[in-house]
Each structure stands twice: as structure tokens, then as C-alpha cells.
Amino acid sequence: GxxxxxxxxxxxxxxxxxxxxxxxxxxxxxxxxxxxxxxxxxxxxxxxxxxxxxxNTEHGIMVQDTAWEGYEEIPTWIMQGYGTLALEADQQLAKDGCRPTHIFIQAGVGSLAGAVIGYFANRFKENPPIMVVVEAMAADCLYRSAVKGDGSRIDVTGDMLTIMAGLACGEANTVSWDILRNHADAFVSCPDWVSANGTRIYGAPLRGDDRVFSGESGSVTMGLVAALMTKPEYRELREALKLDDSSEVLLVSSEGDTDPDRYREIVWEGLCGTDKEPFEGI
Missing domain, CATH: 3.40.50.1100 (Rossmann fold)
Structure with missing residues (x-):
């Protein structure tokens, strides 16, 4: 971009x-x-x-959506830009007479998640949707921070190798974390098979639904919702999130098939389709 x-x-x-x-x-x-x-x-x-x-470059400007002490203005602008996505989704839903009961939003550093959750927490102050932050297990800094439970941030280090390249971030945006720790209802850490399944479901939906070309970082929330609703081993988490067949769930597919070769590996060859490492939620 x-x-x-x-x-x-x-x-x-x-x-x-x-x-x-x-x-x-x-x-x-x-x-x-x-x-x-x-x-x-x-x-x-x-x-x-x-x-x-x-x-160290003359006229050099760092443009990045993660924030740290002393570098917060540009990341905040970017989060405000992400907020346009939430506004447009809200307007489209309202036009159809709908409002979400649940929002599942993916996170790397947490800027997109913070913008979307911040928008809907403000939009429905008295009765906000249940809002869930979803991360790649290889880079689940927000989930680990939530597990710690004292408001501090936990960083993830190392290579953080995952098919969800856009979510492979180990240090949370300081501005966004303040929003998420106060307004997110749950954090879920997902292995790659969850994202791969989401990509396949988007690409081959139920009859009558539109096909969506969703890349790995954009499809993990679809894979998670599908697993929660169909796999008995996740019944406890599903019930804790109050998910049922009357739920109105808002998902954001944040990338298309930006890597066509990887997309075909997932959809045609079943990449990550047999890895059933469980995901974790809090």
C-alpha cells in the first residue's frame, strides 16, 4: 500500500x-x-x-502501523484510516437492517483490530457486540498479554513462521493495546490450519453465497468461526462466546490472493489441511 x-x-x-x-x-x-x-x-x-x-536518511519518513514510545502519530493516523472500514461495514449493515452480535477481527500488531473494536465499542456503547481478537499462534503477543492479565504487554520473539505473513508480528502497537485490553471480550491464538480452512471456505462457499478470494491473513477468522460452530471439542469456547445459529457475525477479509502460488497450494493441494493442532482462547 x-x-x-x-x-x-x-x-x-x-x-x-x-x-x-x-x-x-x-x-x-x-x-x-x-x-x-x-x-x-x-x-x-x-x-x-x-x-x-x-x-539516517535526509527527508526520510517512517510509515508503519505499529506504535512505540515516541512514534505514535503516524500509527494513530493509520488506525483512523482502518476505522473507515468499520464505518462502511456499519453503514452497509444498517442499510440491511442488521447489527452484528459478534465481531471476529484478526491481529498482527493490533492496529486493524484496535480500530475496528474501538469503532464498534463506541458505536454501541450500551450493548456492544461480543468482540474477539484472532492471532496466528506463532506470533500471538496479544493473546499472551491477555493470559498474563495485568494489562502489560508480552512480546513474541524468534522467526514467527506462519502462512499468515501479515499477522506475523510479535510486539503490540501500544496505542491499540490500550483499546483491546479494555474492550475485547476474548483473544484466540490459531495454528495455520485454521487460516487454511478459512481460505478454502471463502473460496468454495455454500450455494448462493458469494465467493471470496481471501488470503491467509484475511481468512483466519472465517476458519475460526467454522471450527467453533462445527467441532464439538470447541463447544465450551463457543458457549462462552454465546455463538449460536441466531448470531450475526461480522468478519473482515483483509487481503485477497496476494500470493497466487500459496493460494493454490492451500485451495488445491490442501496445505495445512491435516494439521489439527488445537487453537487456544481466553
Missing amino acids: IAWAANKLGQKCVVRMPKGSTQTRLENIAKENATVTIEDLNYDDCVRMAAREAE
Whole structure:
């Protein structure tokens, strides 16, 4: 997105991508005339590298949706931009005479989740939907922070390898975490098979439903809801979330098939389809 905007505005753009990023995604960014590399670093270390480069470059500006002390203005703007998505979803639902009983929203650093949950917590102050934050198990910093339960943040380190590349972030946005710890009802940590199943369900829906080309980071919430509603081993969590056949659930598919090769591996070849490592929720 940054490469696309910079290209439109005639500005130089440098993008650093973390270990595990695919060549296809790199090539798509390069097509926008950006300088782009895949570094031998995890996401959070890549962010720090880019921040140092911006600081040491004349007219360099770091554009990133995770916040830390001293770097909060731009991430807050980005969260406000994400809020447009929540506003438009709310308006479309209202036009159809609906309001969500549940919202499942995926999280990396938590900026999208914070924006969506913050919007609906404010929109329905007296009776908010049940709101669930969903993460990749390899990078579940928000879930681990919720488990700790004292309001502090727990970081995840290491390679954080997961098919959910857009969620492979180990350090929470400080601005967003303040929203999530106060307004999210539950946090769920999901292994890759949950996302893979979500991608397949979106791609081959029930008759009459529209097909959605959803990438791995966008489909984990669909996979989670499907597992909660169909697998008896998750009955306790389903009941705790008050999910039943009358629920109106809002999901956000935050990416398309941005890596077509990986998408085909999931949909055609059943990538991650047999891994039944259980997910965890609090």
C-alpha cells in the first residue's frame, strides 16, 4: 500500500520485508517502483531496521502501523484510516437492517483490530457486540498479554513462521493495546490450519453465497468461526462466546490472493489441511 501511494505521488519508497516473506509479494511491491528487500530478520527487527534507515536518511519518513514510545502519530493516523472500514461495514449493515452480535477481527500488531473494536465499542456503547481478537499462534503477543492479565504487554520473539505473513508480528502497537485490553471480550491464538480452512471456505462457499478470494491473513477468522460452530471439542469456547445459529457475525477479509502460488497450494493441494493442532482462547 505504501509503495502504491508513493508511486502515485512520485515519491521514493524503500520497503524492508521480514524473513518468510514470499518472492511473489516482493515482486508485486517492486512493480510499484519501490526498492524492496527480504531481510534475514523477523518482523519487529525489520521495523527497527527501517526506522533506523529513515532516521539516517535526509527527508526520510517512517510509515508503519505499529506504535512505540515516541512514534505514535503516524500509527494513530493509520488506525483512523482502518476505522473507515468499520464505518462502511456499519453503514452497509444498517442499510440491511442488521447489527452484528459478534465481531471476529484478526491481529498482527493490533492496529486493524484496535480500530475496528474501538469503532464498534463506541458505536454501541450500551450493548456492544461480543468482540474477539484472532492471532496466528506463532506470533500471538496479544493473546499472551491477555493470559498474563495485568494489562502489560508480552512480546513474541524468534522467526514467527506462519502462512499468515501479515499477522506475523510479535510486539503490540501500544496505542491499540490500550483499546483491546479494555474492550475485547476474548483473544484466540490459531495454528495455520485454521487460516487454511478459512481460505478454502471463502473460496468454495455454500450455494448462493458469494465467493471470496481471501488470503491467509484475511481468512483466519472465517476458519475460526467454522471450527467453533462445527467441532464439538470447541463447544465450551463457543458457549462462552454465546455463538449460536441466531448470531450475526461480522468478519473482515483483509487481503485477497496476494500470493497466487500459496493460494493454490492451500485451495488445491490442501496445505495445512491435516494439521489439527488445537487453537487456544481466553
